[in-house]
Amino acid sequence: MGELANTFSWSYSRHGMFSECLRKYWLSYYGSWGGWGRGASERSRELYLMKNLTSTAMWLGTVVHDVAEGALKARALGETPWVERAVELGLERARRDIADSKAGRYRENPKKQPGFQEHYYEEPEPDWDAELAEIERQIHNLFGHPIFRRMMDVPERILEVEILRSVPIEGVPVWVKLDALMQSNEGGVVIVDWKTGRDHDDASIAQQLGIYGIYAVQLREVPVEKVQALHVNLRHNTHTIHPVTAALVAESREFVARSAEAMRAGLSDRERNVAPESGYPMLPDGDERCARCRFRRDCGRG
Ligand code: SF4
Numbered sequence: 001m002g003e004l005a006n007t008f009s010w011s012y013s014r015h016g017m018f019s020e021c022l023r024k025y026w027l028s029y030y031g032s033w034g035g036w037g038r039g040a041s042e043r044s045r046e047l048y049l050m051k052n053l054t055s056t057a058m059w060l061g062t063v064v065h066d067v068a069e070g071a072l073k074a075r076a077l078g079e080t081p082w083v084e085r086a087v088e089l090g091l092e093r094a095r096r097d098i099a100d101s102k103a104g105r106y107r108e109n110p111k112k113q114p115g116f117q118e119h120y121y122e123e124p125e126p127d128w129d130a131e132l133a134e135i136e137r138q139i140h141n142l143f144g145h146p147i148f149r150r151m152m153d154v155p156e157r158i159l160e161v162e163i164l165r166s167v168p169i170e171g172v173p174v175w176v177k178l179d180a181l182m183q184s185n186e187g188g189v190v191i192v193d194w195k196t197g198r199d200h201d202d203a204s205i206a207q208q209l210g211i212y213g214i215y216a217v218q219l220r221e222v223p224v225e226k227v228q229a230l231h232v233n234l235r236h237n238t239h240t241i242h243p244v245t246a247a248l249v250a251e252s253r254e255f256v257a258r259s260a261e262a263m264r265a266g267l268s269d270r271e272r273n274v275a276p277e278s279g280y281p282m283l284p285d286g287d288e289r290c291a292r293c294r295f296r297r298d299c300g301r302g
Helices: 012-020 022-031 042-051 056-076 083-102 128-144 146-153 202-218 246-265 288-292
Strands: 158-160 164-169 172-177 180-183 189-195 227-233 238-243
Touching: 012 022, 012 202, 012 246, 022 042, 056 083, 056 128, 056 146, 056 158, 056 189, 083 128, 128 146, 146 227, 164 202, 164 246, 172 202, 172 246, 189 202, 202 227, 202 238, 202 246
Parallel strands: 189 227
Antiparallel strands: 158 180, 164 172, 180 189, 227 238
């Protein structure tokens, strides 16, 4: 089997990393590339491991999203998931993740086994009881939320749940994964996005939902006036409707094209997607973002 080529693609999280720290971007998308293979250099193997490390906030989001995904998929198959069982399964999985990470099992399979930064960097344990209580609270919020309940009431309208897709936008392959896509009353679609964290700003949520809107219009061929987006915050138990308009879709296209062009400007070979490490500097010494960065060991900052 031939080697997997590192081809250029765009995603919202890639944009976030590119904007935050150029070195982090390089380590994540170039330095760690191939680190899963037998013939990988020691550094790229370690970078691949670091790339897959998680924080408690990211992990909590994954656990709650997986519970939502499992419940919606089960409902679409005609089952009736109930909250107590979902909490039980969510907490069982969460406890297993913590124990596996403590035991260092992420070293065997960094992609599949979660590894917490605290274990990798041998830091004090997080307050796991508080994390588990928050997971339980958010699963209750999910099952009690009117949007989720409505989705469970009309399983025949669930069009897709967490499917990773590539959408060509202005010639760039863009990865999107919608938490859920529902058919609306008016023959349109509703994009549903769960958030579990403390801080999500409205502008970046709208930007992300605009990109999902492009997917609905372009690949699902839904007229833009029939696309709606809903952002549900499970931490604060609130939701916001974001209108998806022709203007937002056009803005999102431009945004992706501009961001992708900025990323490719640093390549020494655009065709082969080659990025020289020297073109991707670290943040200034002492920058507070380094203290929680998963790559800090490679940068000599932790
Ligand atoms: S440790 Fe700092 S400089 Fe290094 S990748 Fe992380 S954020 Fe960037």
